[in-house]
Structures are given as C-alpha cells and as structure tokens.
Amino acid sequence: GAGVSQTPSNKVTEKGKYVELRCDPISGHTALYWYRQSLGQGPEFLIYFQGTGAADDSGLPNDRFFAVRPEGSVSTLKIQRTERGDSAVYLCASSQSPSAEAFFGQGTRLTVV
Amino acid sequence: AQSVSQHNHHVILSEAASLELGCNYSYGGTVNLFWYVQYPGQHLQLLLKYFSGDPLVKGIKGFEAEFIKSKFSFNLRKPSVQWSDTAEYFCAVKAGGAGGTSYGKLTFGQGTILTVHP
Numbered sequence: 001g002a003g004v005s006q007t008p009s010n011k012v013t014e015k016g017k018y019v020e021l022r023c024d025p026i027s028g029h030t031a032l033y034w035y036r037q038s039l040g041q042g043p044e045f046l047i048y049f050q051g052t053g054a055a056d057d058s059g060l061p062n063d064r065f066f067a068v069r070p071e072g073s074v075s076t077l078k079i080q081r082t083e084r085g086d087s088a089v090y091l092c093a094s095s096q097s098p099s100a101e102a103f104f105g106q107g108t109r110l111t112v113v
Numbered sequence: 114a115q116s117v118s119q120h121n122h123h124v125i126l127s128e129a130a131s132l133e134l135g136c137n138y139s140y141g142g143t144v145n146l147f148w149y150v151q152y153p154g155q156h157l158q159l160l161l162k163y164f165s166g167d168p169l170v171k172g173i174k175g176f177e178a179e180f181i182k183s184k185f186s187f188n189l190r191k192p193s194v195q196w197s198d199t200a201e202y203f204c205a206v207k208a209g210g211a212g213g214t215s216y217g218k219l220t221f222g223q224g225t226i227l228t229v230h231p
Contacts, residue, residue, distance in 0.1 A: 003156075033218065042117075042203050042221030043157070056217050091157070098217050104149075104157040 002026075004105035006092050012111045013082055021077040021108045025094030032075050033102060034067055035091040043091055049075060050098065082112045115140040115206045119222035126194050127230050134189040134225050136204030143209035146187040147219065148178055152200045160202070163187065164209065174198070196231045 005024040013019050025032050031050055035043035045059040049069045060066070064082075069075040079086055089109050093102040120135035138144060148160040161172025168180040178189045187204060205219040 031217070035219075035221075040223070042119075042205075042223045043219075045218040045220065048217040050217075059218070093157075101159050101162065102219065106156045 004092055004094050004103055006090075006105040006108050008108060009106060010109045010111075012113060015082060015084060015112055017082055019079050019082055019110065021079075021090050021110070023075045023077070023092030023094075023105060025073065025075070025092070026103055027073075029094035029096055029103075030072070031095045031098050031100075031102075032069060033093040033095075034075070034077050035093065037089045037091055037107070039088075046077070046090075048098075055098075079110075082110075084112045086110060087112045115144070115208065115220040117204050117206050117220055117222035119202075119204055119225050121225050122223070123226045123228070125228045125230070128196055129193050130229075132189070132191040132194045132198075132227070134202055134204075134227070136187045136189065136222060137185050138187065138204075138206045138220075139185065140206060140208065145207045145209045146178070146180060147205040147207070148172065148176070148187075148189050149203045149205060149221075150200050151203070151224075157203070160189070194227070194229050196229050199227060199229045201226050 007022045033048045034046040037043045047067050048056045052072045064080045067077045089107040091107045093104045095102045116139045118137045146163040149157045150160045151157050161170050163170045163180045171177045176191050201224045203224045204222040
C-alpha cells in the first residue's frame with residue numbers, strides 16, 4: 001500500500017477487556033516496529049520485528065502485551081486484561097531494513113474506561 | 114541504553130524568526146540521529162537524519178541539524194520559520210553499527226511543540 005495502515009483508528013474498551021490492534025506495513029518492508037505514545041510524551045518503543053520474528057521485545061511493559069507477525073507482513077498487537085494506564089496512541093512503523101528510514105502510521109488511539 | 118532530552122517543551126515564534134530546538138542524547142557507542150515532525154492531525158514524518166560523514170545535515174523544508182559529538186547534541190535549526198512549521202518536533206536516536214548500519218529501535222525525546230504566529 002501507499003503507507004503504513006493501522007486499524008482501528010480509535011478504540012474504546014472497558015477495563016479488563018482484551019484488544020487487538022492491527023498494522024499493515026508498506027509492502028516489501030521487512031522491519032516493523034510498535035511504539036506507544038502517551039499524552040505529552042515522545043513515542044516509546046515496544047517491540048521490533050525483522051521478518052516474522054521479534055528481534056527485540058524489550059519494550060513490552062509486561063506479559064499482558066504480546067505481538068505477532070506470522071507471515072512477515074501484517075502485525076497484531078494484543079493487550080490482555082486492559083488497564084486504564086494502557087490508554088495511549090499505539091504507533092506502528094515499517095522500514096525496508098533496520099538501517100532504512102522508518103515510516104509511521106497514523107496510530108490507534110486506545111482508551112480504556 | 115540510549116536516552117534523549119529535548120530542552121524545550123513549547124516554543125512560540127513569529128513568522129520569519131529563526132529557530133533552534135535543542136536535543137541531547139546519552140549513549141556510549143555509535144549513534145544515528147533523527148528529527149521527526151508531526152503536523153496537526155498527521156503522522157510522524159522524517160525531517161532529516163544523520164548516519165555518518167558531514168555533521169551538518171540538511172533536511173526537507175529548509176531545516177538543518179548539526180551533530181556535535183563532543184556535546185552529544187543534535188540541534189535542529191531553521192533560519193526563518195513559517196506559520197506552516199507549526200507542529201511537534203521529536204529528536205530520536207538509534208544505535209549505529211559499522212558501515213552505516215543501525216539497529217532496530219528508535220529512542221525518542223519527549224517532543225517540542227512549535228507554534229508560529231503569522
């Protein structure tokens with residue numbers, strides 16, 4: 001596609017529920033990244049995929065967060081037992097390689113009520 | 114681990130004023146440095162990047178940045194701002210490798226909101 005696509009653009013969920021956030025990277029981009037941006041802060045790294053495998057998941061805050069990229073293209077970020085503190089904009093980015101420029105999507109705004 | 118500090122949270126300027134946004138990073142090894150911009154309602158976009166070579170890099174829309182290794186700084190400059198430069202600006206660092214390679218994740222600063230009055 002023309003750019004990184006993230007769905008949904010907005011998600012409101014109740015505390016304790018499970019959510020999935022989807023990222024469609026630019027076609028052919030092997031590297032994919034998830035970031036989380038809270039109000040007034042810069043994006044905070046969560047996880048990075050190179051192909052199908054998670055090359056670095058050191059930013060995932062706890063075991064409620066999990067991400068997959070089974071075919072090396074689309075990725076899903078999964079959050080179990082959501083908490084109000086999970087409310088943020090979740091950003092996805094992709095690049096042709098780890099060295100290349102990362103292109104960002106518009107983000108998914110998650111609100112946990 | 115890398116960290117990035119941006120000195121100003123909010124900068125307010127009039128059109129035609131000169132701009133300098135401060136950015137300092139902390140990392141012991143080779144780094145690649147970036148400035149991203151987020152215009153209202155839009156996604157993050159790359160303004161410019163430094164990997165190696167000339168420490169003065171030029172980006173889009175008349176922006177430039179200078180890498181000063183001894184000061185661990187990568188300040189963003191523009192000689193004359195326009196109303197359309199109103200946006201949030203983020204400095205970011207990535208661990209660099211040999212031969213211009215770099216590794217994975219970006220570490221961002223907290224961002225600087227620039228407001229330009231016409």
